[in-house]
Amino acid sequence: xxxxxxxxxxxxxxxxxxSVGCQKSPPAQPTGTSATTKSKPTNSQHQERPLIxxxxxxxNPQRANARISPNGKWLSFLAPVDGILNVWVxxxxxxxxAKPVTTDKVRDIRGHHWAYTGNHIIYSQDKAGDExxxxxxxxxxxxxxxxxxxxxxxxxxxxxxxxxFPTEILVGLNDRNPQLHDVYRVNIETGKRELIQLNGxxxxxxxxxxxxxxxxxxYTPEGGTVLLKPKxxxxxxxxxxWDDFITTGPEDAMTTGPxxxxxxxxxxxxxDSRQRDTGALFAMDIASGKTTLVAEDPRAxxxxxxxxxxxxxxxxxxxxxxxxxxxxxxxxxxxxxxxLETVEDGEVLVTSRTLDDTKWTVAYMLDDGPIKFYLYDxxxxxxxxxxxxxxxxxxxxxxxxxxxxxxxxxxxxxxxxLSLPPGSDPENDGRPEKPVPLVLDVHGGPWARDEWGFNGxxxxxxxxxxxxxxxxxxxxxGFGKNFTNAANGEWAGKMHNDLIDAVEWAVEQGIAQRDKxxxxxxxxxxxxxxxxxxxxxxxxACGVDIVGPSSLVTLLENVPPYWIPFMPVMKVxxxxxxxxxxxxxxxxxxxxxLVDKIARPLLxxxxxxxxxxxxxxxxxxxxxxxxxxxxxxxxxxPDEGHGFSLEPNRMSFNAVTEEFLAQHLEGRFEPxxxxxxxxxxxxxxxxxxxxxxxxxxxxxxxxMPEAKEETE
Numbered sequence: 001x002x003x004x005x006x007x008x009x010x011x012x013x014x015x016x017x018x019s020v021g022c023q024k025s026p027p028a029q030p031t032g033t034s035a036t037t038k039s040k041p042t043n044s045q046h047q048e049r050p051l052i053x054x055x056x057x058x059x060n061p062q063r064a065n066a067r068i069s070p071n072g073k074w075l076s077f078l079a080p081v082d083g084i085l086n087v088w089v090x091x092x093x094x095x096x097x098a099k100p101v102t103t104d105k106v107r108d109i110r111g112h113h114w115a116y117t118g119n120h121i122i123y124s125q126d127k128a129g130d131e132x133x134x135x136x137x138x139x140x141x142x143x144x145x146x147x148x149x150x151x152x153x154x155x156x157x158x159x160x161x162x163x164x165f166p167t168e169i170l171v172g173l174n175d176r177n178p179q180l181h182d183v184y185r186v187n188i189e190t191g192k193r194e195l196i197q198l199n200g201x202x203x204x205x206x207x208x209x210x211x212x213x214x215x216x217x218x219y220t221p222e223g224g225t226v227l228l229k230p231k232x233x234x235x236x237x238x239x240x241x242w243d244d245f246i247t248t249g250p251e252d253a254m255t256t257g258p259x260x261x262x263x264x265x266x267x268x269x270x271x272d273s274r275q276r277d278t279g280a281l282f283a284m285d286i287a288s289g290k291t292t293l294v295a296e297d298p299r300a301x302x303x304x305x306x307x308x309x310x311x312x313x314x315x316x317x318x319x320x321x322x323x324x325x326x327x328x329x330x331x332x333x334x335x336x337x338x339x340l341e342t343v344e345d346g347e348v349l350v351t352s353r354t355l356d357d358t359k360w361t362v363a364y365m366l367d368d369g370p371i372k373f374y375l376y377d378x379x380x381x382x383x384x385x386x387x388x389x390x391x392x393x394x395x396x397x398x399x400x401x402x403x404x405x406x407x408x409x410x411x412x413x414x415x416x417x418l419s420l421p422p423g424s425d426p427e428n429d430g431r432p433e434k435p436v437p438l439v440l441d442v443h444g445g446p447w448a449r450d451e452w453g454f455n456g457x458x459x460x461x462x463x464x465x466x467x468x469x470x471x472x473x474x475x476x477x478g479f480g481k482n483f484t485n486a487a488n489g490e491w492a493g494k495m496h497n498d499l500i501d502a503v504e505w506a507v508e509q510g511i512a513q514r515d516k517x518x519x520x521x522x523x524x525x526x527x528x529x530x531x532x533x534x535x536x537x538x539x540x541a542c543g544v545d546i547v548g549p550s551s552l553v554t555l556l557e558n559v560p561p562y563w564i565p566f567m568p569v570m571k572v573x574x575x576x577x578x579x580x581x582x583x584x585x586x587x588x589x590x591x592x593x594l595v596d597k598i599a600r601p602l603l604x605x606x607x608x609x610x611x612x613x614x615x616x617x618x619x620x621x622x623x624x625x626x627x628x629x630x631x632x633x634x635x636x637x638p639d640e641g642h643g644f645s646l647e648p649n650r651m652s653f654n655a656v657t658e659e660f661l662a663q664h665l666e667g668r669f670e671p672x673x674x675x676x677x678x679x680x681x682x683x684x685x686x687x688x689x690x691x692x693x694x695x696x697x698x699x700x701x702x703x704m705p706e707a708k709e710e711t712e
Contacts (some may be wrong), residue, residue: 608639
C-alpha cells in the first residue's frame with residue numbers, strides 16, 4: 001500500500017545486495033515461440049506436459065505499475081514500446097486510449113510517480129547498470145522529457161515531494177562530494193535548482209511538507225544510528241550545530257528510525273525496537289518526547305503503511321510474517337479495505353490515490369497468476385477492472401506457494417517459501433509423492449527477505465521438475481532485531497548453517513533428493529552459492545552465482561563512495577576491514593580463500609558495470625579456478641550492473657542457467673532457441689560447459705568484452 005516515509009536505513013539506499021531474481025515479478029507477454037521438452041524428466045508423469053516458455057516468465061510485462069494522477073484526470077502505467085518499458089498515459093475514463101509519453105529506447109523504465117501538478121511524470125534512470133541515477137520529468141501534455149540532474153557521475157535521489165509545492169521537489173545530489181548528498185529544491189517545469197542544505201557529513205536528512213530540514217540522520221562509529229535536531233530551530237546551514245535527539249545502539253540500527261510526520265509537523269512517526277524485539281510503530285510528540293504506541297506485532301516488524309494523501313494520518317499498517325496482514329487504524333477506510341478483499345483472491349496493494357481521496361488504484365498479488373489492476377471508486381464502492389500484467393496466463397499451469405516454517409539447529413524459526421513441480425503434490429500439502437530434485441534459491445540483501453507471491457523463478461524451476469525453496473535465513477529483515485542481529489559476523493557461519501538446515505529439512509521431509517540439490521542466488525545469494533560450493537562442497541550438486549562477492553576483503557575495499565557513511569554498520573554486521581586482524585577474519589569467510597575445495601559445477605553471471613559487487617569479484621575467482629584447473633562457466637554482460645535488467649540479457653542468462661541445471665539435476669529444459677539474440681552475452685570461460693549455449697554462441701563472444709570509454 002502507499003508508503004509515506006520509512007526507516008532512513010532504507011531511504012539512504014544501503015541495503016547491501018539487492019535480490020536479482022523475480023520476487024513478485026509480473027510475467028511477460030509471450031512472443032509465440034513454441035517450447036519443447038529435451039532432457040531427462042525427473043518424473044515420468046511430467047513428460048508430456050508442455051513447458052512454460054521462458055519468455056512468459058522473464059520477458060517484460062504487458063502492463064505494470066498502474067498509477068492515478070493526483071487530480072484524478074489521468075491513468076498511467078508501464079508498457080513496452082519496441083520491447084522497452086516506457087510510461088503510458090490515458091484519460092482515466094478511457095484506458096484504451098493510452099499513449100506512450102516517454103521514449104527510452106535502451107533501458108526499461110522500472111517505476112514512475114506523478115508530480116502533484118497532475119501533469120508531470122517523474123522517474124529515474126541510469127546507464128548500463130552503473131547506478132549513476134538521474135531524475136527525469138515528462139510533461140504528459142507535450143511529451144517533453146527533461147533531465148532534472150544533467151550532471152556527470154552522480155547518484156540522484158528524490159528527497160521529498162509535497163502537495164504544497166506542486167511544481168517543485170527536493171532532490172539529493174552527490175555532485176559536490178561523491179560520499180554525501182546535498183539537498184536541492186528543483187523546479188520540475190524549468191529544471192532550476194536551488195541548494196537548501198549543504199551536507200556537512202550526514203547520511204541523510206528528514207524533511208517535512210514545508211520542505212524544511214527537520215532532522216539529520218547519521219551512523220555512529222559503533223554501528224548505531226543517531227537522529228539529530230538543530231540546536232536552533234530552523235538553523236540547518238553549513239555551520240549549524242546539531243543535538244542528538246534519538247540514538248540507537250547497533251542492535252537497534254536496522255529496526256529503529258523515523259517514518260515521517262503528521263500534518264502538523266509536530267508528531268514524528270517512528271519505527272522503534274528499543275526495549276523490545278520487533279519494530280513497532282510509535283507516534284512521538286517532538287516537543288515533549290512522549291511516545292504513544294500505534295501498532296505492533298510480536299512476530300514481525302512494521303511493514304507498509306497506508307497514509308491519507310493530505311491529512312497524513314496513518315490509516316493502516318501491515319505486518320509480514322509468512323503472509324502480509326493489515327491492521328486498520330482509521331475506521332473511515334475499514335469498509336473500503338473489507339470490500340477490496342472480496343474482489344479478488346490475493347493480497348491487496350493500494351498503489352495510488354487522488355488528492356481528494358475519491359479514487360484509488362489497486363493491485364492484487366497472487367501466487368499462481370498475473371497481477372490484476374483495478375480502479376476503485378470509494379463513493380460508489382465499486383471497482384473497475386483495468387488490466388492484468390499479462391492476459392493469457394490461463395494457458396499455463398502454475399503452482400501454489402507453500403509457507404513452511406523451518407527450525408534451525410539453534411532454535412530459530414526460518415520463514416520459508418516452497419514451490420513443487422505440477423502434479424507432484426496431489427494432496428496440495430507441500431509434500432510431493434516422492435522426492436524430487438531441489439533448487440535452493442537464496443535471496444540477496446542480506447538485509448532483505450523473501451515473500452509470498454507470484455515468483456517467476458519459482459514457477460520456472462517448478463515447471464522444469466524441481467522443488468524450489470527460498471529461506472529467510474538469519475539476517476533477513478522484518479522478523480525483529482534479534483533475528484537480524486543473529487547474523488552479525490556470521491557470513492559463511494551460522495547464516496550458511498541455516499541454509500544447510502533447510503536442505504536437511506527438505507531431505508528428511510521427503511521433498512528433496514539428497515544427491516540432486518542445487519544452490520543459486522543473486523548478490524548475497526551469489527555469495528551464499530560460492531560459500532556452499534567451498535565450505536560444504538559435498539552438499540550441492542551444482543551452483544549458480546549471480547553478481548556474488550568472492551572475497552569479503554575486496555568487496556569492502558570497493559564499495560560505492562556514497563556507502564562510506566554506512567561502513568560502521570558493515571563493520572558490525574560483516575567484519576572489520578580496517579585492521580589486519582579483521583582482514584584475516586574476512587578472508588577466512590571468503591570463498592576465494594577456499595577455491596580449491598570446489599568440486600561441483602559452477603556457473604557465474606556478472607554485470608561489468610556493477611558498482612556494488614564489481615567485476616573483480618567474478619574475475620578473481622574464475623582466474624583462481626582456472627589456475628587450479630577447476631572447470632567453471634563465466635557469463636559476463638558489458639551493459640549490465642548489479643543484476644540483469646535488460647530483457648534480452650535476462651533471457652540469455654536464464655537459457656544458460658536452465659540447461660546448466662538440467663545437466664546436473666536431470667530436469668527438463670527448453671532449448672536456447674533465439675534467446676541469445678539481442679543480448680550482450682559474453683562467455684569468456686567455459687562456454688562449452690553448457691553445450692547448447694556453446695553451440696549457439698558466436699566466436700567473438702567467447703572472449704572478454706572490450707572495456708568501453710566512459711561517456712555521459
